[in-house]
Amino acid sequence: MATLDIWSSSELAELKPITLGVLRSNATRRHGVTRWKLGSSPPLVSKKVDTIDLHPQLLTEKWLAYGAKVLFHEYLHALGNIKHDSAFYSLESLWPSKEAKEMGRSFTTEMSENRAQWIWRCAKCSVSHYRQRRSNGRYQCRKCGKVLQDVTNTT
Numbered sequence: 001m002a003t004l005d006i007w008s009s010s011e012l013a014e015l016k017p018i019t020l021g022v023l024r025s026n027a028t029r030r031h032g033v034t035r036w037k038l039g040s041s042p043p044l045v046s047k048k049v050d051t052i053d054l055h056p057q058l059l060t061e062k063w064l065a066y067g068a069k070v071l072f073h074e075y076l077h078a079l080g081n082i083k084h085d086s087a088f089y090s091l092e093s094l095w096p097s098k099e100a101k102e103m104g105r106s107f108t109t110e111m112s113e114n115r116a117q118w119i120w121r122c123a124k125c126s127v128s129h130y131r132q133r134r135s136n137g138r139y140q141c142r143k144c145g146k147v148l149q150d151v152t153n154t155t
């Protein structure tokens, strides 16, 4: 973040005291969150932000590159860019890791697959949809028109 030359070192120093925590591991769409202290709006960022929580899986080696980008996203919020507006996204796009940009979607997919209790599977083409509930014979494969079967997700 320091190499981007956008923030002064004193602004960046304010990020240091922010406590980092973890989200519940069953979060699938939320990968990070900046929690603000209620009420007061003191001048220093570090006094306004309570904690930044990241998805626990982002701290594993596999997802670390994406985790760094999520933390960058939350730090942008902490530095006063509250809304996801075009200014926010142009700052976010400065993050240098191209890999991280592409990992977001796979992370979402993998987290929801991990969380799913059931797989709705087509017996013919083996297409699989990961779901929390059983399909109970209510859905058909879009390709084959076969009724999807419920299989327990063991992943």
Ligand SMILES: [Zn+2]
Pocket: 073, 077, 084
């Ligand atoms: Zn955000």
Ligand SMILES: [Zn+2]
Pocket: 122, 123, 124, 125, 126, 127, 141, 142, 143, 144, 145, 146
């Ligand atoms: Zn099928």
